[in-house]
Amino acid sequence: MPSTLPDGDPAPPSGELPATALRGLGERPFGFYVHVPFCVTRCGYCDFNTYTAAELGPGASHRDYADTAIEEVRLARRVLGTAELPVETVFFGGGTPTLLPARDLARILKAIDEEFGLRPGAEVTTEANPESVDPAYLAELRAGGFNRVSFGMQSAREHVLKVLDRHHTPGRAAQAVHEARTAGFQHVNLDLIYSTPGESDDDWRASLEAAIAAGPDHVSAYSLIVEEGTRLAARIRRGELPMPDDDVAADRYLIADELLAKAGYAWYEVSNWATSEAGRCRHNLLYWTGGDWWAVGPGAHSHVGGTRWWNVKHPAAYAQRLAQGVSPAHAREVLExxxxxxxxxxxxxxxxxxxxxxxxxxxxxxxxxxxxxxxxxxxxxxxxxxxxxxxxxxxxxxxxxxxxxx
Incomplete structure (x- = not known):
């Protein structure tokens, strides 16, 4: 979830949607995104709406977050009325969702199921930093209904991770994949980033080879984007690091496609590869093919029937609105x-x-x-x-x- 909210029209306190948005509700795939805005530290390249403990301030806490998110799930049910909306996909992102206890993530998922019903075989994903989980945590997630996990690996080279301000050890992501498989997760993704300043072709090949060797059924690979306002942008502006080069990024993409294809991964979206159709991320496909989704959490962006809206940015303001029985929506737009x-x-x-x-x-x-x-x-x-x-x-x-x- 981007940290800067766009302009838009005022959103009603009730959360009510225009009639055009509700037309055809239930005929399109429907999913939930749950934003968990907490991180232990802020990565130097990250521009997402996330908060460390020092940044959080009063009025919001990890402890109460699940209850607050569940209130928004209940609001979603009231706004969307009685339409049959079996949930195809649920995706917990962040931030680091796995900083919350596994039981809290499972409680939010249970509330979605109770209010809307999960379609049989629904895809339920959480993002996780490799160091934020252990075998017991993953087993609890699996028992709570999660069947897919996405680990932020980014790189297998320690010096590249250091530039990105990532704090896990290079081999931890592969170990986490093994632990997830042991816990019973059918689908596992590894996220990679290429074109980090100081990364060589050999570094990138090593990261791909380590990811492939770990055995996930899905790999995402994104070129590093330097976002204004981040520590990375400041370091580049001061001349401490070079700006990523577009031609280098193109070469790295070709390397990724070559190595992943040889290992049995087929591209299905420009930045995503899977070993089978079953391994493709159905939640992202819902986004890419015009489905409907309700996004829970501060700064989260929802879409239903051509109407988009986004919640207030800070967790404290978000919690206060829901405690008052008011929609946390900050603004919205109705697309032509x-x-x-x-x-x-x-x-x-x-x-x-x-x-x-x-x-x-x-x-x-x-x-x-x-x-x-x-x-x-x-x-x-x-x-x-x-x-x-x-x-x-x-x-x-x-x-x-x-x-x-x-």
Missing amino acids: DADREVERLMLELRLITGFPLGDVATGARPAVARALGDGLLEPEAFKAGRMVLTLRGRLLADALIRDLTL
Whole structure:
């Protein structure tokens, strides 16, 4: 969850949604995101809405957070009415959700199940720092209904982790994967970051090889983004570290795709690879394919039927609003149909399933023809009526999407 809230229209204290948002409710996949905004320390590159103990201040605590989040789950049920909304996916993110006791995460999940009902086979994920869990904790999570865990590995090289201000030891992520498997988790992800200042190609290969050897069924790999206001941005501005290079990032992406493909991982979104369709992150696919989700927690962003809203940023303000029986929503926006189509193109084109040619706006057809001629789109998929990115297209996805949406 980004730390800066966007502008928007006022959100009603009741949390009531416009009739357009409720139209078709239940016909689209529905999920929950639960934001847990606590961290032991702040990573130098992180711009998420998170708080260390020193930053938290009065009016909010780890101890009461589960009860506060459950109040928002109950608010969601009141706002969404009596529509049948079996929950397809639940994702606990942060921050570090696993700084809360496992029983608290399980209590929030139970409240979602009691209010809405989890669809049989629902995907239930939590993010975790490798050092924030142990075998007993993972076993308790599994018993509480979680079936997927995502570990923030980032790198296997200690000097790279140091630049990122990550504090786990390089081998801990692999050990955590083993512990999760032993606890009964079917699906495990490792998150990696490439193009960190000071990282070499050999460092990146070593990180990929360590991740693959750990045996997760899913790997995410993201290029480092330098966010304004972070410690990393300040260090780069002072000249202590070099700015990440786009050409280096492209080379690192090619290395990732090569090594992961050889190990049996197939890309299904530009930055995500899985060993099977079952291993793909269904929660993220819900985002990318236009589903509905209610996001619980301070600063969390929700979407239902073309209406987006975001909660107040600070945990104390969030808790105070719910204690008063008031929606924690800070502001919202109702998307126009044209905006929704642009967002759909931006998201679906990043997927292995691509985007249907028949849905491309007339004005974008010349850009599509150029993309095909430049080798950015798969010719066979194009003949079948879909735009699917080639490897080169994945490297230039952002530029292509800008070209298509001008």
